[in-house]
Amino acid sequence: MIWINPDQRKLQRILWRENMDEPIKTFELSTVTYGTTSAPFLATPTLKQLALDEAGNFPLGSSVVMSDMYIDDVLTGAETILEAKELKNQLINIFAKGGMVLHKWCGNNTELIEVSENYDFSDSSEIKVLGVYWNPKHDCFSFRVKIDLHELNTKRDVLSTIARIYDPLGLLGPVVAKAKIFLQKLWMLKIDWTDLLPDTINREWRQFVESLQVVNDININRCIVVEQPEVIELHGFSDASQSAYGAVVYCKSITSDRKMRVHLIASKSRVAPTKQTTIPRLELCAAVLLAKLVHRVKQALKLNVTNTFLWSDSMIVLSWIRKESYQLKTFVANRIATIQEMTSSEQWRYVATEDNPADFVSRGMDSLKLKTCELWWNGPKFLMSNQYPQRQIPVAVIKDPGELQNCSDFSNFFLDSATNSFVNNLLNLSNERLF
Numbered sequence: 001m002i003w004i005n006p007d008q009r010k011l012q013r014i015l016w017r018e019n020m021d022e023p024i025k026t027f028e029l030s031t032v033t034y035g036t037t038s039a040p041f042l043a044t045p046t047l048k049q050l051a052l053d054e055a056g057n058f059p060l061g062s063s064v065v066m067s068d069m070y071i072d073d074v075l076t077g078a079e080t081i082l083e084a085k086e087l088k089n090q091l092i093n094i095f096a097k098g099g100m101v102l103h104k105w106c107g108n109n110t111e112l113i114e115v116s117e118n119y120d121f122s123d124s125s126e127i128k129v130l131g132v133y134w135n136p137k138h139d140c141f142s143f144r145v146k147i148d149l150h151e152l153n154t155k156r157d158v159l160s161t162i163a164r165i166y167d168p169l170g171l172l173g174p175v176v177a178k179a180k181i182f183l184q185k186l187w188m189l190k191i192d193w194t195d196l197l198p199d200t201i202n203r204e205w206r207q208f209v210e211s212l213q214v215v216n217d218i219n220i221n222r223c224i225v226v227e228q229p230e231v232i233e234l235h236g237f238s239d240a241s242q243s244a245y246g247a248v249v250y251c252k253s254i255t256s257d258r259k260m261r262v263h264l265i266a267s268k269s270r271v272a273p274t275k276q277t278t279i280p281r282l283e284l285c286a287a288v289l290l291a292k293l294v295h296r297v298k299q300a301l302k303l304n305v306t307n308t309f310l311w312s313d314s315m316i317v318l319s320w321i322r323k324e325s326y327q328l329k330t331f332v333a334n335r336i337a338t339i340q341e342m343t344s345s346e347q348w349r350y351v352a353t354e355d356n357p358a359d360f361v362s363r364g365m366d367s368l369k370l371k372t373c374e375l376w377w378n379g380p381k382f383l384m385s386n387q388y389p390q391r392q393i394p395v396a397v398i399k400d401p402g403e404l405q406n407c408s409d410f411s412n413f414f415l416d417s418a419t420n421s422f423v424n425n426l427l428n429l430s431n432e433r434l435f
Contacts, residue, residue, distance in 0.1 A: 001099050002032040002046050040071070050098045061090030067302075070130060074102070081111055088112065108139040108222075131166050140219040143172065147213050153202055155186050156193045161209060170267030170361075171220055173248060174376065175212070177269040178364025181243045182208065184271045207366075214367035224263040225253035225303070232303050234265075235383060237311045237351065238290040239358035240282035244271045246361030247290035249297050250379045262383045264376070265301075268293050269361040281331065283314035286358070287321070288335045291342040309388065310343060311351035313359075321345050350391040355380035 004012060012029035032042050051065035064087065068076040074091060078084035084107070095102050106127055107113055126133045126142065133142045145164050150157060162179045165172065182205065191197065197205060225232060231254040238247045246269035252262045268289055272282055290310060298305060312318055322345050325333040353359060357375050370376060382388055 002042055004030055004032060043072075044069075046098075050094060054094045054097055058090040058094050060087050061094045064091065065094060073130070075129060081109060084109070084112055106136055108136045131168065134222070135219075138219070139222050141171070141222060142219050143167070143215050145212060145215050147209060149206065149209055153197050153205055154194055155183075155191050155197070158183060158186065158197075158205060161212075165212075165215070169265070170248070170269070171264060172215060172218070172367075172370070173246060173267035173269055174360035174363075174365035174370050174373075175215065175367050177244050177246060177361045178208065178366065180269065180271045181364050184243075184274070188274065211366040211368045214371050218367075218371055221263070224251050224261075224265065226255050226259055226261045228255060229253040230256045231306045234294060234297065234305055234308045235262075235311065235379060236290045236294045236309070237356050237358040237379075238283070238286035239313060239353075239356050239362040240272070240279060240286040241359075241362040242272060242279070242282070244269055244362050244364070245282050245286035245289065246270065246358055247286055247293050248358050248361060248376075249290075249293055250357075250383065251301070251303075252379075252383055260384055262379050264379070265297055266293060267358075267361050280314060280316040283312065283317045284320065284332060284335050286362070287312055287314075287317050287348075288338050290358075291339045295342050308343070308347050310348045311356065312348065313351055313353045313356050315350060318348055318350060321348050349388070351380070351389065355382065355389075 009028040009030055012033065014027050014029065015024050016027055017024050032039050047065055047069055051062040055062040060083075064074065064076045068074060076087065078087050088105070092102055105113060125137065126135050128134075133144055134140070135142065143166075148157075148161070162176075162183060165176055165179065167173075167176055170176070185201070186197070189198075189201075196202070231252075233252040233254075234249060235252060236247060236249045239245065246267060248267035249265045250262055251265050252260065254260050270285070270289065287310075290312075294308060294310065298308075320328065320332060320336050321339055323336070325337040325340065327333075328336060355375075357379055360370075360373070360376055365373070365376075378384075
């Protein structure tokens, strides 16, 4: 519990009586009250301060409280059962120091759960972890989307159904992308919230909703790396179409005896702007999205990533990334600068369109196809090999010269001055070496 300074408790007075016959009494609340505006803000630094105070006594538990706390939930893990048990005990002791009790324990091993905690460890038992369903026994994530299939639908019905697909990691990225593209189409047709959808569009929506039920049958393993990995690689893919653009990231782990595992980590998608935009610019937006997504994934994984590979099927974008941003016009230059700030040009490679899983988040896919799509769940086949495709990327290839900065925008004096300065520096350097 978090105590309130005695001088401030008068600001938390309440009126109370047990029944109508008793006189009204005045009480002062001595602790932070749940539901007040400041409560979430005060709770977070209090937990961190508690972890800092007890770091010397409980180092494992302290680091978990600092990094793996989500409001009032602790989501963490350990490499071994012994380490997990020690971590559990340290967490209990840390919170006991602050007058708090941890309960509702759950884990993917029965040794971690005491009989007194009375957790049902059956095959069908699932719990919600930050809105995502997790089956501890099989250690996998799943989805539960409630489907209401109507004969006739409005735009409000469409948005209501889409909002039920809770997928914070983007594991169902192609399905969500298809839903976003469909909703944007309704906006383009200027259909009002209460207007019934035209027959052809309504049939298309009903087919999507019917296939959406398959989402509830999809299970995704929680464990993403092999045991005791020697090499960990991140592979990110980006792609764009006239409808949307997106990015997807995979983790590849390799043991010392060359056992490999490739696992889907996360994806992001955005619908394309309603204003007509060229495909190269949309591909560039997808590359920016990928750079940001990989940056966030690295922060969240807390793994020692050996190598990072970023893949795009746009030679134009790859050539832009290898240019200096000041040589390009503002739209392209700003985004290239963002990419170059977060990644290095050596990390970017070309991938054939047929091997690019990000193609699915740029065009969308229904649930029936997604469930059995090996390219989406496991990435391209070349990830399971030791050799990756390489293709020479020319630096100066620009399909649209309009994206290059116009040199005539600069004065002759500037260009001559720059040239003369370069020549003078070169002469000075030569003189220094001669003498």
